[in-house]
Amino acid sequence: MEPAGHSDSYDPNLMERLLFKVAKKWVAGHSADEAIAAAKDANAKGMAAILNFLGEETSKQDEVESIVDEYLSVIERIGAEKIRGCVSVKPTQLGLAIDYEMCLANYRRLAARASELGQFMWIDMESVKFTEDTIAIYLELFKRHKMIGVAMQSYLRRSASDLLHVLENGGMVRLVKGAYHEPEEHAFQTRDEVDANYSKLMKMLHESANFFAVATHDSKLIDEAISFSNGSQFEFQLLMGIRDELKRDLVEKGFSVSEYIPYGAQWLPYSVRRLRERKRNLLLLARSLVQD
Numbered sequence: 001m002e003p004a005g006h007s008d009s010y011d012p013n014l015m016e017r018l019l020f021k022v023a024k025k026w027v028a029g030h031s032a033d034e035a036i037a038a039a040k041d042a043n044a045k046g047m048a049a050i051l052n053f054l055g056e057e058t059s060k061q062d063e064v065e066s067i068v069d070e071y072l073s074v075i076e077r078i079g080a081e082k083i084r085g086c087v088s089v090k091p092t093q094l095g096l097a098i099d100y101e102m103c104l105a106n107y108r109r110l111a112a113r114a115s116e117l118g119q120f121m122w123i124d125m126e127s128v129k130f131t132e133d134t135i136a137i138y139l140e141l142f143k144r145h146k147m148i149g150v151a152m153q154s155y156l157r158r159s160a161s162d163l164l165h166v167l168e169n170g171g172m173v174r175l176v177k178g179a180y181h182e183p184e185e186h187a188f189q190t191r192d193e194v195d196a197n198y199s200k201l202m203k204m205l206h207e208s209a210n211f212f213a214v215a216t217h218d219s220k221l222i223d224e225a226i227s228f229s230n231g232s233q234f235e236f237q238l239l240m241g242i243r244d245e246l247k248r249d250l251v252e253k254g255f256s257v258s259e260y261i262p263y264g265a266q267w268l269p270y271s272v273r274r275l276r277e278r279k280r281n282l283l284l285l286a287r288s289l290v291q292d
Ligand SMILES: Cc1cc2nc3c(=O)[nH]c(=O)nc-3n(C[C@H](O)[C@H](O)[C@H](O)COP(=O)(O)OP(=O)(O)OC[C@H]3O[C@@H](n4cnc5c(N)ncnc54)[C@H](O)[C@@H]3O)c2cc1C
Pocket: 123, 124, 125, 126, 151, 153, 176, 177, 178, 179, 180, 215, 216, 217, 218, 219, 237, 238, 239, 242, 243, 259, 260, 273, 274, 275, 277, 278, 281
């Protein structure tokens, strides 16, 4: 995108700065300090915090190592600063796109330290080419560390059978709709189908899970989660910067709520997914471009 009439003075950094103006409502900032401050803010509002260091599809081993170090240091800070919270980690950040065994070994390091400090750890779910391996890694970790959960996407046709498999093993799931573009062969394509599958999977969780997370901003599904609940142990999870009044309302009603707080320099792919989810966000972006 080039501003009209200024092709020779096009400044990609300016474009990135303008995009960041919009994106910063969804991300805590570039540094761990900003993420920790946002986590304390969530705690003060009655929510737990789930911290995610942004980045995905890491292809270099030295980058993977520095991501592992970053998460280890955030896990330490959550403990030292008495934050009610945990981390959520994408498999391709820990090397799944490079080597399965390396990724598993990296998760083991994080899981070991998190569990020593009494912290939960979540595994995010990425695009469908990583689903099989992500579930295998999760179940492998879960044999040893019980405070770990994995995200599962209701837009995937395979998710009901994956969920059964995880539940048979006593595992813990964060239910989401799914944020990637997937082909019809793998994913439901209409909103109605994705929502209907969400309801179906949520019912399975209510009936069989020890603990699970309902991660959506969709009021209809949140109401459904409340009305299905029959003593089942679950929490709501919502993203930073989205539906803050709903978060407040759920906390006031006594529900457990966690806020997912991403941070780091790699904010662009995450922010593009948030932009795509809602037409109004594109208007927000357009307005901020015009205003500058
Ligand atoms: C805690 C958490 C963790 C997640 N982890 C993963 C994961 O591991 N893997 C994965 O694929 N996906 C993950 N997601 C993203 C998820 O898959 C969806 O892409 C995202 O939550 C939007 O879907 P929705 O359930 O909110 O429903 P939608 O039908 O998209 O939205 C319902 C309503 O919520 C509001 N809303 C939704 N999105 C936005 C937005 N961007 N800006 C403003 N308002 C909005 C609107 O009012 C909208 O009408 C996660 C989501 C949450 C909340």
